[in-house]
Amino acid sequence: MSGGTATVENPVEKKLREEAKRLLADKKVDVIVGYEAGTLPLTATPCFITAPEEADKLVWNPCCTQNLAKFVHDLLSQHHEAQKRVKPEAKRKKTVGVVARGCTTRSLIIHLQEKQYGRDEVVILGVPCGGYVDNRKLAALAGGEEIREGAIDGSEVVVKTAKGNRKAPLGELLADCCLTCRFNEPVLADVETGKGTPVAAADKEYEPVGAFENLPAEERWAYFEREMAKCIRCTACRNVCPSCYCRICFADQSQPRWVDIGENASDTQLFQLMRMYHMVGRCVDCGSCTAVCPMGVDLRKFLKKLDKDARDLFGHRAGVSLEEPAPLGTYKETDKEEFIFNPGGGGH
Amino acid sequence: MTEGQSAKEWEPKIVAIVCNWCTYAGADLAGISRIQYPPNVRIVRVPCTGRINPFYILKALQEGADGVLVSGCHPGECHYLTGNLAARRKFAALKSFLSYIGVEGDRTLFTWVSASEGDRFAQVVRGVTEAVRKLGPAKKLVKKLPVAQPA
Numbered sequence: 001m002s003g004g005t006a007t008v009e010n011p012v013e014k015k016l017r018e019e020a021k022r023l024l025a026d027k028k029v030d031v032i033v034g035y036e037a038g039t040l041p042l043t044a045t046p047c048f049i050t051a052p053e054e055a056d057k058l059v060w061n062p063c064c065t066q067n068l069a070k071f072v073h074d075l076l077s078q079h080h081e082a083q084k085r086v087k088p089e090a091k092r093k094k095t096v097g098v099v100a101r102g103c104t105t106r107s108l109i110i111h112l113q114e115k116q117y118g119r120d121e122v123v124i125l126g127v128p129c130g131g132y133v134d135n136r137k138l139a140a141l142a143g144g145e146e147i148r149e150g151a152i153d154g155s156e157v158v159v160k161t162a163k164g165n166r167k168a169p170l171g172e173l174l175a176d177c178c179l180t181c182r183f184n185e186p187v188l189a190d191v192e193t194g195k196g197t198p199v200a201a202a203d204k205e206y207e208p209v210g211a212f213e214n215l216p217a218e219e220r221w222a223y224f225e226r227e228m229a230k231c232i233r234c235t236a237c238r239n240v241c242p243s244c245y246c247r248i249c250f251a252d253q254s255q256p257r258w259v260d261i262g263e264n265a266s267d268t269q270l271f272q273l274m275r276m277y278h279m280v281g282r283c284v285d286c287g288s289c290t291a292v293c294p295m296g297v298d299l300r301k302f303l304k305k306l307d308k309d310a311r312d313l314f315g316h317r318a319g320v321s322l323e324e325p326a327p328l329g330t331y332k333e334t335d336k337e338e339f340i341f342n343p344g345g346g347g348h
Numbered sequence: 349m350t351e352g353q354s355a356k357e358w359e360p361k362i363v364a365i366v367c368n369w370c371t372y373a374g375a376d377l378a379g380i381s382r383i384q385y386p387p388n389v390r391i392v393r394v395p396c397t398g399r400i401n402p403f404y405i406l407k408a409l410q411e412g413a414d415g416v417l418v419s420g421c422h423p424g425e426c427h428y429l430t431g432n433l434a435a436r437r438k439f440a441a442l443k444s445f446l447s448y449i450g451v452e453g454d455r456t457l458f459t460w461v462s463a464s465e466g467d468r469f470a471q472v473v474r475g476v477t478e479a480v481r482k483l484g485p486a487k488k489l490v491k492k493l494p495v496a497q498p499a
């Protein structure tokens with residue numbers, strides 16, 4: 001076996017390849033962003049397909065991790081930028097096809113909502129999703145050994161290492177965000193490839209946040225401090241996040257220099273606080289940031305709070321409606337304001 | 349608080365970011381009317397609370413403010429009509445997030461003071477100063493630079 005994942009072509013994959021072939025042959029899209037088998041066992045990497053005959057490379061399995069909406073934004077914003085320097089008669093439209101699970105479609109909706117590109121510039125190949133394998137949980141299964149071969153057989157994951165075979169139910173290896181996900185099907189799709197199975201624990205979504213909220217403030221601060229101390233500010237979490245698409249990020253700005261370069265703990269805390277704060281009602285809990293973080297920072301503990309607040313304070317859920325703007329991009333006269341400081345009462 | 353200063357001498361240092369049209373005018377009125385209020389606030393005037401990047405608040409905390417007060421026009425009275433309504437959402441989310449990570453709620457306070465409320469401005473500043481005094485010097489998010497050792 002040459003890396004990747006030993007799985008037989010599943011019906012979704014089959015349909016996906018057919019549809020991708022058709023879209024490319026009919027010139028409905030210029031490129032399709034999807035997943036192909038990775039070079040290591042039990043991995044899949046993003047790939048870009050431009051010819052119908054390449055479509056058979058596409059895979060769809062629980063090793064497909066990253067939220068591909070990021071690439072759609074990258075490709076289209078670069079294209080828009082390049083078109084600015086082209087004579088009007090030579091201007092060209094680019095259409096990007098994308099393999100999208102529930103969270104990816106939510107990110108696409110956020111992009112569309114924020115007018116990053118037009119609906120006609122993207123073709124969404126929706127795929128049903130039952131969750132993806134968390135790379136850390138997988139490494140734990142392998143006991144830190146190198147995974148030489150791996151296979152997902154139905155609902156069981158088997159890895160082969162120098163110290164023998166190990167297996168675990170797929171459910172135990174899924175990423176945390178997948179365990180309570182309610183978006184097992186695309187929210188928006190042009191092409192459908194199958195039906196998803198709902199995960200039962202969707203109602204437990206905010207339990208970890210609730211538990212954290214109940215801790216004493218000093219413990220919460222200590223946890224925040226400890227997690228942030230792990231961060232080496234590689235900015236991988238930002239680079240992978242589909243909602244982090246500013247051309248110049250505050251973290252890279254030098255005028256003003258919002259966060260100093262260097263190792264100061266407070267600068268790292270501010271970098272993280274601010275990046276996360278930009279996610280109010282814009283984080284789709286795809287887990288891409290936690291998956292790429294080389295230091296295993298528990299970003300989700302904080303991001304999920306912002307998600308909960310977007311719901312509690314503004315009644316908003318990220319990326320489910322093309323009409324509803326991100327909560328901090330709008331307001332209501334009736335917004336809650338219990339937090340307003342009012343010494344002596346009255347005032348108004 | 350600089351090193352070596354005793355807790356007794358400590359006075360809260362509060363950054364007040366206020367809008368030009370209401371709260372700044374309110375502060376002016378407090379001055380003109382000779383209403384006394386604690387000298388602990390350093391006022392930063394901005395056109396509108398809607399113009400405040402939440403990062404300003406975090407930066408103030410990072411660079412040594414013991415508390416940050418943000419004040420603008422009452423909802424419905426914004427000079428730019430809705431700047432304060434947009435700001436209200438940003439601050440609600442920021443305040444909630446800060447307290448989630450364990451930063452004391454009273455380090456960041458938000459309120460509305462109109463141009464005619466000189467007395468309210470003084471009352472707010474008294475309230476904020478007292479609240480921050482109770483908390484003591486800020487320790488969280490504060491940037492500590494390596495102290496040069498005397499040769």
Ligand code: SF4
Binds near residue numbers: 240
């Ligand atoms: S912050 Fe993380 S989980 Fe949220 S949308 Fe961005 S990459 Fe996904």
Ligand code: SF4
Binds near residue numbers: 230231235292
């Ligand atoms: S990916 Fe991890 S280590 Fe890198 S900047 Fe983000 S939180 Fe820090």
